[in-house]
Every structure is written in C-alpha cells, then in structure tokens.
Amino acid sequence: MKKDHVFLMMVLPAFILFFIFHTYPALQGIFYSFTNFRGYGDWDFVGFINYFNVFQDGRALSAYGFTFQFAIVATLLVNMLSLFIAIGLNAKIKFRKTLRAMYFLPFILSVLIVSFIFQFMFTHMLPQLGQALDIDFLSRNILGNQNLAWIGVVIVAVWQSTAFNTLLYLAGLSTVDDQVYEAADIDGAGSWAKFWRLTFPLIAPFFTINMVVAMKNFLMAFDQIIGLTGGGPGRATESIALLIYRGGFEGGQFAYQSANAVIYFIVIVAISVIQLRILERKEVKG
Amino acid sequence: MSIKKVFLLPAAFGLTAFAAGCGGTDGGDGQVTLELFSNKSESIGTYERLIEDFESENPDISINLEAPPEAETVLRTRLTRGDMPDLMSIGGNATYGELAREGVFKDFTESAVLDEVQSSYVDMLNALVGPESEGNYGVPYATNANHVIYNQEKVDELGIDIPQDWNEFIDVLETAQDAGETPIFFTLQEAWTGMAVWNAVAGNLVEDDFAERKNEGEATFVDEYDEVADKMVQLLDYGHSDNFGVGYNDGNRAFATGGSVFYIQGNWAIPEILESNPDIELGTFALPSNEDAEENELVSGVDVVLTVSEETDHPEEAEKFLEFMVSQDVAEQYIDEQSAFSAVEGVFQEDEVFDGIREYFENDRLTSFPDHYYPAGMGVENLVQDFLINQNKEQSLEEIDNEWDANQNR
Numbered sequence: 141m142k143k144d145h146v147f148l149m150m151v152l153p154a155f156i157l158f159f160i161f162h163t164y165p166a167l168q169g170i171f172y173s174f175t176n177f178r179g180y181g182d183w184d185f186v187g188f189i190n191y192f193n194v195f196q197d198g199r200a201l202s203a204y205g206f207t208f209q210f211a212i213v214a215t216l217l218v219n220m221l222s223l224f225i226a227i228g229l230n231a232k233i234k235f236r237k238t239l240r241a242m243y244f245l246p247f248i249l250s251v252l253i254v255s256f257i258f259q260f261m262f263t264h265m266l267p268q269l270g271q272a273l274d275i276d277f278l279s280r281n282i283l284g285n286q287n288l289a290w291i292g293v294v295i296v297a298v299w300q301s302t303a304f305n306t307l308l309y310l311a312g313l314s315t316v317d318d319q320v321y322e323a324a325d326i327d328g329a330g331s332w333a334k335f336w337r338l339t340f341p342l343i344a345p346f347f348t349i350n351m352v353v354a355m356k357n358f359l360m361a362f363d364q365i366i367g368l369t370g371g372g373p374g375r376a377t378e379s380i381a382l383l384i385y386r387g388g389f390e391g392g393q394f395a396y397q398s399a400n401a402v403i404y405f406i407v408i409v410a411i412s413v414i415q416l417r418i419l420e421r422k423e424v425k426g
Numbered sequence: 427m428s429i430k431k432v433f434l435l436p437a438a439f440g441l442t443a444f445a446a447g448c449g450g451t452d453g454g455d456g457q458v459t460l461e462l463f464s465n466k467s468e469s470i471g472t473y474e475r476l477i478e479d480f481e482s483e484n485p486d487i488s489i490n491l492e493a494p495p496e497a498e499t500v501l502r503t504r505l506t507r508g509d510m511p512d513l514m515s516i517g518g519n520a521t522y523g524e525l526a527r528e529g530v531f532k533d534f535t536e537s538a539v540l541d542e543v544q545s546s547y548v549d550m551l552n553a554l555v556g557p558e559s560e561g562n563y564g565v566p567y568a569t570n571a572n573h574v575i576y577n578q579e580k581v582d583e584l585g586i587d588i589p590q591d592w593n594e595f596i597d598v599l600e601t602a603q604d605a606g607e608t609p610i611f612f613t614l615q616e617a618w619t620g621m622a623v624w625n626a627v628a629g630n631l632v633e634d635d636f637a638e639r640k641n642e643g644e645a646t647f648v649d650e651y652d653e654v655a656d657k658m659v660q661l662l663d664y665g666h667s668d669n670f671g672v673g674y675n676d677g678n679r680a681f682a683t684g685g686s687v688f689y690i691q692g693n694w695a696i697p698e699i700l701e702s703n704p705d706i707e708l709g710t711f712a713l714p715s716n717e718d719a720e721e722n723e724l725v726s727g728v729d730v731v732l733t734v735s736e737e738t739d740h741p742e743e744a745e746k747f748l749e750f751m752v753s754q755d756v757a758e759q760y761i762d763e764q765s766a767f768s769a770v771e772g773v774f775q776e777d778e779v780f781d782g783i784r785e786y787f788e789n790d791r792l793t794s795f796p797d798h799y800y801p802a803g804m805g806v807e808n809l810v811q812d813f814l815i816n817q818n819k820e821q822s823l824e825e826i827d828n829e830w831d832a833n834q835n836r
Contacts, residue, residue, distance in 0.1 A: 179502055179503070181528050193832070281672065282671075286815055372615070373614075389503060390498065391801075391802055
C-alpha cells in the first residue's frame with residue numbers, strides 16, 4: 141500500500157501539469173469549435189457549421205496537400221539518410237565519438253535559427269553558385285519560386301531532424317549482437333545480404349517508431365516555414381499548423397480554426413495508427 | 427527533506443513566478459507603472475527616449491515599453507486572456523477597427539487630447555470602426571505615406587522629370603531600363619511588400635467606398651480591380667531578375683547602394699535605407715496610377731494610433747502620457763526620428779526627402795490605404811503575391827472575392 145502511494149506521487153505532478161497545460165486547452169478547443177468564438181467577446185453555438193466550412197475551404201485543402209507532400213518526402217528522406225549515417229557511425233571507424241557528437245549538433249540548434257541561416261544561404265549564396273555554374277533554376281532564390289520553395293523547406297527539415305533519428309537508429313544498432321554477423325560471415329553472406337536479411341529486420345521496431353515520429357513531426361511543420369518562406373510564395377508552402385495559427389490568431393477565426401485543428405488531430409491519429417499497423421505487421425513477418 | 431517538501435518545492439516556485447508576473451502594476455511607494463504596447467520595432471529607440479523624458483517630468487509614473495514581434499497577434503491573444511496593456515500604440519488598420527468595435531478601448535470623445543489632432547485623421551479612424559459604433563476610440567498620432575522613393579543621383583543622371591500621370595511614369599521607367607538601370611526594386615519574397623504597390627496603384631483607381639459595397643455584396647474585385655491588376659503586372663516588367671527572391675531588408679540595402687532608380691515603399695522604409703547608406707540622396711513622389719494627373723492623390727493612413735485600455739486601473743496617468751505625446755515638442759521629435767508625418771495640429775514634417783509629397787498634405791489630396799478596410803483574416807497579401815507570380819488575372823481576382831466572402835462566414 142505504501143509503495144503504491146509513492147509511485148502515485150511520482151506520476152501525479154506530471155499528470156496534473158499535462159492535464160492543465162495540454163488536455164484542458166485541447167478540450168476547450170474542441171468545445172469552441174462548435175461556436176463562432178473569435179478569441180474574445182460574445183459567442184453562440186453554431187453546431188457543425190465550422191466543420192462543413194473547412195471541407196469547402198480551398199485554402200485549407202491546399203494546405204493539406206502541401207503538408208502531406210512535404211511530410212511524406214521528408215519522412216522518407218530522413219529515414220534513409222539517418223539509417224545510412226547510423227550504420228556508418230556504428231562501424232569501427234576513427235573519431236567515432238567525435239563524429240557522433242557532430243552529427244547530433246543540428247538537433248541542439250533551434251529550428252528557427254537554422255531556418256534563418258538557410259534562408260540567408262538560399263537568398264545570397266545559392267543564386268551566386270547557380271550564376272557561376274550557369275544553372276538557370278538555381279540562379280534565382282528557390283524560395284521565391286512556387287514550384288521549388290517546398291524543396292527548400294524539405295532540405296532544412298531533413299538537415300535538422302536527421303540527427304535525432306540517427307540517434308534512435310544508433311540505439312537500435314547497438315542492440316544487435318555481433319555474434320549474428322559472425323555466424324553470417326561463416327555462412328558467406330555479403331554485406332548487402334547482411335543488411336537486408338539481418339540488420340534491418342533486427343532493428344525493424346526502431347524503423348517503425350522512427351517513421352511514425354518523423355511523419356507526425358513533419359505533419360506539424362511550423363518553425364521551418366516561418367523562418368524560410370512565411371507560407372509563400374502565395375500560399376505554396378502554407379502548412380496546416382501555419383494556417384491554423386494565421387487564421388486563428390491573426391484573423392480572428394478562432395472557432396473555425398479550432399474545428400480545423402480537431403479535424404487535423406483526427407487525421408494525424410489515423411495516420412499514426414495505420415502506419416503502426418502496417419509496419420508492425422512487417423516486423424512480425426521479418 | 428521529506429517527500430512532502432520535495433513536491434511542494436516546484437509548487438512554491440511556480441507560485442512565486444506567478445506572483446511576480448501579476449505584481450507589475452503598483453510599486454511599493456505610490457508609484458504607478460503603466461505598460462505601453464507598441465507594434466513597431468522601428469520606434470523602440472524613439473519611445474525609450476520619450477519615456478525617459480516623461481518619467482523625469484512625472485516621477486510617480488513609470489512606463490514599461492513592450493514591442494514584441496508579430497504584435498497584432500500578441501495583442502489578440504492578450505485580449506483572449508483578458509489582459510490588455512494600459513497604453514497602446516498600434517496601427518490604424520482593420521485590426522484596430524475590429525478591437526474598437528469590441529469595446530476594448532476607452533472612448534476619447536470627452537477628452538481634450540482629441541482637440542490637439544487633425545480631425546480628418548480622427549474621421550479616418552472612425553471609418554475603420556464603422557458606422558455602428560459612435561465614439562472616438564483612439565488618438566491618431568503619426569501618419570504615413572505610401573509613395574515611390576527615388577535615388578536623386580540616378581534621376582539627375584538620367585535627366586528624368588518627376589512623372590505626374592501613369593503614361594509619364596511608364597515613360598520614365600522605360601528611360602531607366604533603356605539606360606541599363608533596374609527601374610524598380612521589388613522585394614516580393616515578403617508578401618506584404620506587394621501591398622505597398624497594390625495600395626499605391628489601387629488608391630487612385632478604386633472608389634473609396636469599395637469595401638463597404640463589397641460587404642453588402644454590391645461590388646467585386648473582378649469588376650473594380652481589373653485595371654489595378656493590369657497595372658501591377660505592367661510594373662513587374664520593370665523589376666530586377668529575381669523579383670520574388672529578395673525580401674524587405676535586403677531590398678532596402680540594395681536600393682540604398684544604387685540597386686535601382688525607384689523603390690515603391692512607405693515612408694517607414696526611409697530610415698532603414700539611410701541606415702544602410704547615410705550619404706544617399708532620396709526623393710519621393712506619389713505613384714501616379716491614374717491617367718489624369720489631377721486625379722492622382724497620395725495614399726496615406728494612420729500609422730500610429732494611441733489608445734488606452736477600457737479596463738486600465740490608472741486612466742488618469744494614461745491620459746497624462748497621451749497629453750505628453752501630443753505636445754508640440756514631443757510630436758516633432760517623434761516625426762523627426764521616425765521620418766513620419768504628424769497628426770498633431772501644427773506639426774509638420776520638414777525633411778526635404780518629402781518635398782515631393784508635401785503639396786499633397788497641404789492641399790488635402792490624400793486617399794486612404796485600400797487594404798486597411800479588407801477583413802484582417804483573409805491574408806490578401808499572399809493572394810496578391812500569388813497573382814503576381816502566376817499573372818492569371820480573372821482567376822486571382824475571383825479568388826480574392828471568394829476569400830473575402832468566405833471570411834464573413836467564419
């Protein structure tokens with residue numbers, strides 16, 4: 141009985157803080173999504189009208205389009221790159237510890253600062269390179285091009301978040317027993333076969349968690365976009381998080397964007413669950 | 427340390443921080459502390475100097491200046507929390523109108539401060555609030571001008587006369603281009619800078635009551651902004667090679683170092699340009715978007731409204747600060763440092779940079795910023811930026827119409 145008490149005391153503060161600063165505001169948001177609240181002043185209940193309007197809102201739909209395109213590409217790139225780097229850093233190479241520390245650095249930097257630095261590079265340095273090499277599409281700022289700006293956002297997002305996923309893969313790789321490889325060597329397996337038949341299946345749970353976490357993070361992209369393009373040119377790189385912030389806080393559409401946020405919450409949960417289901421099934425098979 | 431104490435510690439810490447956060451309003455010895463909320467990062471230095479003067483005149487009042495980035499958003503969230511600043515120095519735009527309709531500002535109708543300022547700007551603010559609310563909820567303080575800034579040296583070199591109508595303006599741009607100069611430096615990577623052009627062009631071409639009629643469903647962008655859209659696209663031909671790849675700060679720097687002959691921006695850009703190159707000689711003129719020279723007016727609006735929260739605990743001290751601000755010396759210092767124009771009666775901007783537009787102020791040839799009357803949430807600047815990139819006039823104007831209408835349903 142005494143023990144229960146102690147454990148409860150360990151969990152309770154976190155629970156209370158989480159409830160006050162996360163659950164309660166989320167419930168408030170759901171509540172307000174059924175009203176015409178502007179963030180202040182009087183309001184009435186309006187039922188599901190906000191939800192119907194979101195589905196007819198071209199701006200919201202194009203934000204969904206951009207966000208998914210961005211999130212899928214960035215998730216795939218981050219996972220390929222970080223797995224690649226993790227395998228390299230896991231091998232017996234010189235300066236292994238130093239290199240590991242260096243590869244982790246981007247994660248410590250603020251996303252916003254990274255974005256501003258990259259914005260400077262895209263605006264001033266990359267066009268000079270493009271002009272010197274006579275490459276037409278590079279000789280202008282790619283962030284000013286509606287078809288290319290999203291690639292700039294992807295580059296920054298991938299550069300910044302590869303660090304954390306590499307760390308997770310490294311943790312996964314350290315769980316693989318060296319004896320497995322020795323056995324494979326005796327059987328005469330090549331390094332390609334060793335990776336696909338041994339390493340990858342053994343770290344599959346880490347692959348799953350990395351895919352889900354990366355996807356969820358990129359679906360909520362905000363800082364990179366504020367720092368790089370502000371959602372432009374036009375609305376080419378307006379993510380849903382940015383739209384909710386813009387409309388809700390700048391435009392006085394508090395209730396309407398709350399409805400958008402609720403829909404988006406459901407979408408993210410659904411995607412995460414589907415991802416987990418598919419990837420976990422793969423894990424068992426592997 | 428017992429377990430209980432360990433858990434109380436963070437709670438106690440939290441409470442102290444909370445108390446510190448709340449306790450700002452009154453100092454110990456009858457001192458009153460007011461918060462001044464400003465939306466302009468450009469004026470932080472000026473306000474700090476003015477506050478120092480005010481505090482030495484009024485030792486029992488101290489003022490904290492708060493000038494956060496994205497100030498309008500911050501102000502809205504503070505309104506949601508029911509925590510409005512005592513004093514506000516904000517832009518005279520759609521957000522001001524919305525907040526005033528909500529009744530969060532004090533009514534100055536009975537106040538003597540209002541007698542010190544030009545009544546035409548008071549009317550301009552009331553137009554933003556709309557006809558339903560009677561009362562004057564802000565004191566117009568500084569006003570601005572949206573104009574064409576030119577590089578005097580280049581203009582002299584090219585032998586250009588200041589254009590009075592649209593055709594002359596295009597001729598001048600041609601002359602500059604033929605001489606191998608960049609006529610206009612656009613900074614359209616930042617969408618809002620497109621609105622400086624949009625407002626300058628539309629101010630002279632679209633009727634003043636457009637927004638009112640649009641709200642009643644009697645006007646559309648497709649019908650009335652057609653010419654504006656054509657002229658915007660026409661101007662784009664006289665830009666540089668990367669119109670959408672350069673932002674505002676880089677543009678100021680580029681123009682300051684001879685990057686182009688003309689620069690379409692408001693007076694707020696002038697201190698920034700001079701900071702990059704203190705030796706540059708600048709001039710200004712109103713963008714003559716109308717073919718008829720007589721019809722061309724200067725786009726000008728209320729850049730700074732001073733107002734007081736309806737719920738402040740210290741209305742008298744706040745009013746004292748406003749009285750200080752509208753006194754002649756202070757108003758002069760403000761416009762000198764900010765290259766702005768004053769709404770205070772009898773205070774004029776003497777800087778020769780503005781020789782070209784002084785006549786518009788003197789003869790009241792002013793028109794207001796069209797976009798100040800657009801709904802705040804529609805994000806028109808991104809729609810205009812999109813239009814300038816794709817140049818699909820009908821489709822873009824239709825979309826602007828639709829966003830306006832949709833905005834009223836949210």
